[in-house]
Amino acid sequence: MSNTSSMSSTSSASGQSREKGGIGQFFSIAGAVGWRGTRTYLTRPSLLIPSLIFPIFLFAAFTGALSKISEVPAFDFAAGYTAFIYVWLLLQSVALGGAFTGFSIARDFESGFAQRLMLAAPRHGGILLGYMLYAVVRAVITATVVTIVALLGGMQVLGAAGDLIGLYTLALIVNAGATLFAAGMAFRLRSSQGGFLIQTPIFVLLFLAPVFVPQNLLEGAVGFLSTYNPITYVVEAGRGLISADPTGVPAAFIAAAILVVLFLPWAITGLRRAAKAGG
Secondary structure: OHHHHHHHHHHHHHHHHHHHHHHHHHHHHHHHHHHHHHHHHHHOHHHHHHHHHHHHHHHHHHHHHOHHHHHOOOOOOOOOHHHHHHHHHHHHHHHHHHHHHHHHHHHHHHHOHHHHHHHHOOOOHHHHHHHHHHHHHHHHHHHHHHHHHHHHOOOOOOOOHHHHHHHHHHHHHHHHHHHHHHHHHHHHHOOHHHHHHHHHHHHHHHHOOOOOOOHHHOOHHHHHHHHOOHHHHHHHHHHHHHOOOOOOHHHHHHHHHHHHHHHHHHHHHHHHHHHHOOO
């Protein structure tokens, strides 16, 4: 009886030890993958510079060439056109950060690193989390640069600290959704040659939102499609937050969260498919 009890206790302790070790391995793998991606991004100008220049170029082009739109009688945005465009560019930059993370995953398969990683890592979920951590770092760096440029360009920020926290939280959720979609596609393609399949759907969602004018001024097919675009809710709420007029914020968080919920299984099944294919 005593021996049975002792064996049961030993088995239970061993199970708890394996569980703790498994959790530790999961986060250890995630941290290693995230750090490798971040280090590569920061030390490779061919990756870092274009990701920063592109949103800055768009910001300069939009605020310079299209600023007269703010003079349209029906255009009513208290913070001004610079802040109006900034919110969309912020979301665009963090979403494309997720897309570019997908490109990084595809390149890792082409180089053979991803195959070796999957063989060495006992918990593949940590690989996905690691790439998501890397995407967050990219998003934070790009968003910081875009924000500094916008402030130097005279952007007015009317929202309080809580409003801005809401805006940047929405941006991070959008980044997570875009990363999961891009990762799921990259795990299936395992080649950068299909990069347009990663980037194009994200671009379409972004440009079918109210980019240059408010939603109520959009007409035709674009106006119709943007009504059902989840990014529209995020953009409109973000503009309300930066102008101290928060409207539709709960709907925006729900829309952004839906993207994550939809694309999480897509990324996980893609990861499993890549593992079964031997990377």
